[in-house]
Each structure stands twice: as structure tokens, then as C-alpha cells.
Amino acid sequence: MPSSRITGELRRRVFESARFRCGYCQTSQLVIGPLLELDHIIPEGRGGASEENNLWVACPLCNSRKSDRIEGLDPESGAMVRFYNPRVDVWSENFEWIESGAIINGKTDIGRATVYALEMNHPNIVSARQLWIIAGWHPPKDE
Ligand SMILES: [Zn+2]
Numbered sequence: 389m390p391s392s393r394i395t396g397e398l399r400r401r402v403f404e405s406a407r408f409r410c411g412y413c414q415t416s417q418l419v420i421g422p423l424l425e426l427d428h429i430i431p432e433g434r435g436g437a438s439e440e441n442n443l444w445v446a447c448p449l450c451n452s453r454k455s456d457r458i459e460g461l462d463p464e465s466g467a468m469v470r471f472y473n474p475r476v477d478v479w480s481e482n483f484e485w486i487e488s489g490a491i492i493n494g495k496t497d498i499g500r501a502t503v504y505a506l507e508m509n510h511p512n513i514v515s516a517r518q519l520w521i522i523a524g525w526h527p528p529k530d531e
Pocket of ligand 1: 411447450
């Protein structure tokens with residue numbers, strides 16, 4: 389089913405499950421200007437369905453970098469590994485905040501490949517995180 393068929397009800401359920409945060413970089417809708425987007429975990433172009441179990445929330449930066457990919461290079465091992473799946477993987481097992489929350493460090497091959505491919509430490513977002521830290525809005529306390 390094409391994404392145009394995703395109902396408002398399904399969209400709302402996915403956003404609530406994701407707590408209105410990017411499943412990858414954890415950026416909250418409360419602190420980012422542009423609207424968070426629905427992410428097809430397995431992209432539609434690769435046969436991923438527009439069904440709840442394949443949908444999560446991503447910020448425009450992560451979503452555009454992820455694009456139609458499902459795997460990336462682990463810069464440590466040089467191996468291609470699948471991306472982090474926000475529906476089945478645990479964020480804190482694969483990533484950690486360092487530098488007071490300004491930087492996301494990949495703890496596993498999946499975490500490193502996802503950080504690298506999605507440019508989760510792009511200078512623009514790191515600058516924003518540094519301001520959110522000063523304001524006390526970041527990093528999220530529960531993950
Ligand atoms: Zn993100």
C-alpha cells in the first residue's frame with residue numbers, strides 16, 4: 389500500500405509509540421523546527437510495507453540520509469551491516485551519548501554503521517544539541 393494510504397490514525401499511533409522522537413538520533417519534535425517524518429524501516433522501494441510494524445519516526449536529517457538504504461559500512465570493521473531498527477533494537481545497547489550528549493557514539497557494528505551512514509553527528513545537529521544541552525532539553529533522560 390503506498391504511503392498516501394497511511395491513515396491519520398495509523399500515523400498518530402506510530403508517532404505516539406515513538407514518543408515524537410527520531411528513532412535514530414532521538415531528536416524530539418519539541419526542539420526541532422522541521423516536522424518529524426514517517427520512516428519506512430524497510431524502504432518502500434525495497435518492498436517494505438506501509439504497515440505499522442514497518443513504520444517509525446525519523447527526523448528529516450536521518451530520513452534523508454537513510455533514503456532507500458537498509459545497511460551501511462561499519463567504519464571500524466569495514467563490514468557492511470544492517471542499520472539499527474528502532475522497532476526491534478534497543479537504542480542504549482547500540483548507541484551512547486558522549487560529550488554531555490552532543491555526540492552519538494555507536495557501541496556496536498549496527499550502531500556505528502547507522503551513525504556513519506545517517507551522519508548523526510553532522511556539525512549542524514551537534515551545534516543544535518549543544519544549545520539544547522545548555523537549555524536542559526537534551527539528551528533524553530529515559531534512553
Ligand atoms: Zn534523526
